Amino acid sequence: MVPGLWKETLGLAEDYLSLCCTSPHQVPPPPSESAAAMRRLGQDIERQHQARFDNLAQTFLRHCGPDHCSSLRKVMEELVGDGHLNWGRVVSLFAFTGVLARKRLEQKPGLDPGQQQELGQEPISCRELAETIADYLGEEKKDWLLDNDGWEGFCKYSRSAREVSQDSSMKTALFAAAGVGLAGLTFLLVR
Numbered sequence: 001m002v003p004g005l006w007k008e009t010l011g012l013a014e015d016y017l018s019l020c021c022t023s024p025h026q027v028p029p030p031p032s033e034s035a036a037a038m039r040r041l042g043q044d045i046e047r048q049h050q051a052r053f054d055n056l057a058q059t060f061l062r063h064c065g066p067d068h069c070s071s072l073r074k075v076m077e078e079l080v081g082d083g084h085l086n087w088g089r090v091v092s093l094f095a096f097t098g099v100l101a102r103k104r105l106e107q108k109p110g111l112d113p114g115q116q117q118e119l120g121q122e123p124i125s126c127r128e129l130a131e132t133i134a135d136y137l138g139e140e141k142k143d144w145l146l147d148n149d150g151w152e153g154f155c156k157y158s159r160s161a162r163e164v165s166q167d168s169s170m171k172t173a174l175f176a177a178a179g180v181g182l183a184g185l186t187f188l189l190v191r
Contacts, residue, residue, distance in 0.1 A: 021126055
């Protein structure tokens with residue numbers, strides 16, 4: 001394990017999930033360039049594919065069982081099971097997990113964690129989901145992250161996306177890899 005990489009991944013995941021589950025008026029500024037980039041790209045892809053993400057999250061919550069983190073880990077493993085991890089798929093993973101966290105919070109409003117447990121729904125925190133992302137990307141895929149310059153490489157990817165944001169065809173091409181990730185998620189959750 002590369003402790004700094006895991007910790008940076010955890011911080012990035014916590015920041016993004018906090019953004020997804022907090023009132024916009026209460027969100028602090030991003031703690032790093034990579035967090036700002038993930039916020040921007042994650043929200044862009046979520047907006048582009050809102051209906052699909054909502055359906056995927058609902059399907060996931062219906063079929064994942066009581067251990068959301070283990071189920072999310074399986075989805076992550078399948079998402080890159082073809083060995084073609086890329087920044088678009090990483091952004092898709094963050095966006096999906098953000099929608100999932102938000103849907104989970106909305107699912108049973110007014111129930112405290114004890115009542116949710118009685119209904120067979122384990123409470124899940126953004127921290128647990130963030131740790132699942134960090135464990136997967138920061139441990140399982142650490143070699144890929146290191147080969148791609150870590151989160152600094154992600155910032156370079158984000159800057160490229162920003163430079164071409166005026167050209168919608170280039171932006172579409174940059175998000176095509178994320179679309180492949182969404183298609184994989186759809187396949188996994190409906191089979």
